[in-house]
Amino acid sequence: MSAWLAQTPALVTALALLVIPGLPAGLMLRGVSAVVRLGASIGVSLGIVAASSLVAPLLGMRWSLLPVGIVSAVVWAVAAILRLFGRRSAVIAHVRTGLGVWLAIAAAFIGWVVILMVGIGSPDDPSQLYDGLFHLNAVEFVAATGDASPLHMTMVLPGHSTSFYPTLWHALTSLVLPVAGDVVAATNVVTIAVIALIWPVALAAVTRVVFPSRPDAAIWAPLVGFAFSVFPLGFLNWGVLYPNLIGTVLIPILIAAVLLAFAPAVSWPERTLRILVALAVAAGTGLGHPSALLGGLVLLLPFALWRAWEVARRGGTATRVAVGAGVVVGFVAFVALWSKANVTTHEWLPTQTIAQATGEVIFLSPVGRSTGLLLGLLVLLGIWRVCRDRLWWVLSSYLVSVVLYIASAWLPVLPLRSFLVGIWYDDTTRVAALLAIWGLPLAALGMTLVVDRLRALWRAGRRVTAVILIAVVAVLAATHLLAVRNDLRYMRDVSYRFDSASQGLSPDEAALFERLETELPEDALVIGDPLTGAGLLFAYTGHDVVFPHVTGRYGADAALLARTLVEGDAAVCDAIENLGVTHALDFGDTVLFQNHYTTYDGLHHLGESSILTEVDRVGDAALYEVTGCD
Template sequence: MSWWAALPGALALVALWVLPGWAVTRALGARGIVGLGAGPAVTAAMLGGLGVLYGAVGVRWSLGSALTGLLGVVLLAAAAGALLRRRSVGRLVVPAPGAGVWPGEWFGPSSSSSSAASSAWWRGLALPAPFARAEAAGLTLALAVAAVLIAGPMVAGMGAPDRPEQAWDAVFHLNALALVRESGNASTLGALAPMYGGGRPYYPIVWHAMAAVAPGLSSVPAAANLQNLVLGAVVWPAGVAALTRVAVRPVLPALVAPVLAASFVAYPTVVLTVLAPWPYGLSIAVLPGALAALVVALRTPWMWGPKLAGTLIAALALGGTVAAHGSGAFSVIAVAGALVVVVLARQARHWWAGRPRLVTVVAVACAGLFATSALAVARFPALRSTLGFERGGADSYVPTLKKLLVDAPLVYEYGDVGFGHVAVTVLAAVGAVVCLLRRRARWLVLGWAGAVVLVLLAAGPVENPLRGLTGFWYTQAARIAPLIVLPAALLAAVGLTAVGDRLARLLGGARGGATASGGPRALVASVAVLVMVVATSGGMRWGVKERVTASVYEPGQIAWGTMLTEAELAMMQRLPDQLPADAVVLGDPFNGSAYLPALAGVDVVFPQLGAVQGAHARTLESSLDQIRTDPAVCGAATALGVTHVYTDNAGAADGAKVHERTAAMRALDTSSGFELVDSGGTARVWRLTAC
């Protein structure tokens, strides 16, 4: 499959992720960049709810049913928006000096044609002033540049849109995607039961639900790859721009933030490729847009209609972040928890003078609700499993801190990644100083520092009792690192515009003329600094991102060992015509056989690399080499309906992925009791006749 052939499917995914949620936010009053940035998070919430609803009533999940449900939600939002607008009055409200938590102008008068209204909040939702035409063009250009800088190296590293990623979690998610397509069930409550041996296990399946109905992408790997590209290169930068616009207020930081965010390897490259927890990657992709909606809701005046509309949008967006992956709730707390606490505390203090009893009742009720929710969540089996995940750590925090300074991957060892990211780190530090000195957006500094602490705790000594705080992210530093990226990108944008403003002042003074802060010279200086950062970082570290991506896509270069070679991939494409429809294949999942459901539509005994479920499966895993001498082996194979066996004699010395758990499966003797069906490279598929 060529990239040109995949382009229509990618554009369709962009539309599916952005438009439904954008339509809902617009119907409820959120216009401009906020609606655009928060739209995908709202879409995620809609998909999560529809999946559970359809699963409960027996409606098959398909593109048609998904679109019908999304349209229904949009119509409901339109009706709700019309009702809420009757409570609103259309006039401007300008906050008093020093009121609120956010600034109007940071660096003096803006050169923007919309600067006259930049500190004015529309009565209704507290949205930033609309972009002027030139500003909108600048934002479009910035988002396009960010998309190229993020997607370009990933595309180069993938090689082809339908090439499967070879990573532990990727195997699971590709097969889960294939299962959703086959079963027509996209409910988080039990859709993946066949992969867990039955029951109704909870699993966040929003990522799979959308990829399963991707138009024109019949290939499972292509749907997965293109969706990840859309999330990383389109959804994420748009959310970053939206959050910057509402958190920082001036226009220029919102224009440069998406490009600066493209410098980071920790997200989206590492998370969406070598790490591969794709539902978590979706949760991070929609996080900035959801936080933008949260900021708007907190800032909106306490009038019934507007406040309810803003709260509803924020609830949907934050709900989408959590629906994408449960850890999204803790990601929101880690990045913006300080903001919420400070704003609500200030509002409570303001109300205390006239309504102390009401404030007390509300505070007690909120505390009780929080405690009850915390206790209920703590008893959730999935959360207990996550918190109980054991992972080793380093003896010192210093190596991880060094990696954070240059944004080196915190998973696998890629060697020297250079110092191309140092400029962005310095700009983020400058931005943090600016925020602290000007007493503006200090919650970004707290979020940045808190995320750094969490990463260090996860990667550091295991005996630290505070390390338990990182259990919400499987105690994995690479999973927490994206929480550093988000505030760091915004702070770097503040730092860059501050540097540009200072340069403009110096140049203006040198020429004997006064230069207004934030004027045309500041714009030119800021763009010049940004161009220098892009140039000195090697195209925002294009080579590093391509290398990381190739390490899970290019056979022979796969981190932790290759599971599929090109010859084996070709064989899998032939198998649907060579195996019966009811075939069940038994094979070592680490040698590539686990990819058969996703690549060939063939059932397997082991569809994932994780712990084996069921006594029969465990017997086959531990004793397959005794198939001729131990009747229990044939008994287990018969019980599971095994018809074929997949073998691969490549070992660790050949660069293949091996695991001690499946040593007996690699030792299988196929000299008798097996009939060859097809071969590719070192892999063979046999018809089982020994049982």
């Protein structure tokens, strides 16, 4: 616990970065509740960070708080001007946020902080999963190059001047890095901040906007989030999916912002501000991960069609023709964008029957997770209420996520399946997270019906019945603890395990990194099998490595060394000279992922090589210097 307490300044920094840049714009929104303003502030903040990462290289500035401050100042000025013009418009009624919402968000925040601290273990425990290697090194790459632009993430493409990769996560984490002290701690702190703050606020905000006549639903939305296993904890146990995580938590805020932008009876300054807020949130969502933005847009399609229908129904012939043409053009453009963004790999194939996939949707426990018994019932109650209120677009939007999940989990027609879910790499886990976007607000709505019934029973004097119902709900809620326990167990035993049995980096290897930070010369270039954790030398020390990730385009010389370095023949020495390799790491044969891309067999058993001399060792982790290629 003392290690986590020492990271309190870093956590405060991360939370400040998530709120302060966009706070003035959020506060200037009128006619919305305070929790919606907070959600908008967070969305705009991440949009500002994303935009700043693009602007900084254009201004010749290194990545730091300065470009964030410059972009923030511009956003604040625009928001202030629009608010000034908006004062002349009609007064908009104040929308109150009850104390219950803030207490629920505070409880959810504390709950997620505790869960994540227990699951991660220590701020210095790195993710031991395949993608963790890339993301930890990418944060160091941003810090070392001073460039967080998504157009310049060339870490795995040596020699390239441009390459697109969504870098919002890495840009944000690199800003926390100076306070946290190292890449691993900064990453873990940002993980806690993103999940514990954004996810509860996002759920409360979208629920408040979508169900304005049921304000109490916003109280339950942050709390029912603990019952959905796949997201966010599942993203820490699969991947690890940091960019998808930060993009997906923003989807509810994006939906809320779009709904506010298209609300009726709003003055032009206020509508302009709301549109700009929605665009900022969209920028943050898209540069968090493009699949998250497209996921948010596809969930908004029913709302867009409903609004188009309302406008056409109330307008004349010319309006209907214009709306019809706009719908057709917009739909064609969306399908084209959807197809262009497809990154299908056919690596993950459907594994379930349609009955299994449908059952998981009904219980809202997708991807083979432990099935809790309360959440699905609450969703059904919420659907019933939505149908009674004739909010058909809400039901349709939820059905979109259901169709996408069933297609991913079951659909045997692979070309059609890949068209539908290819933007998520055909990965059912990523697709499953979309079920939470509407499923949890519907569950929160259902919980308000349960509470209303309890109040009615209590007031009617049927208190024994009320107590029995409370007990039943509590027991059903407790069934979801099994999934939380399973996630925590996997985090401790696999994802963040940091001991001699770790599947990636071990304490001995990290201890060797600590020594090498000062022992290696500044111009050292180190090679090692990235799957053993050797590639994390870059994240831990800043010293260059040949393979910062498993996949990439490292060139023919690097590929030759990966296969045959240990042989030490003339071709190996030529490749070493061409690349400038000075040292090699051998971390044994334990790998974090079964390699099926590039062969690194030549980077093992390096003590047998005639061209390498051992210069340092901690346990089984050894550093060798190239000495036999003169």
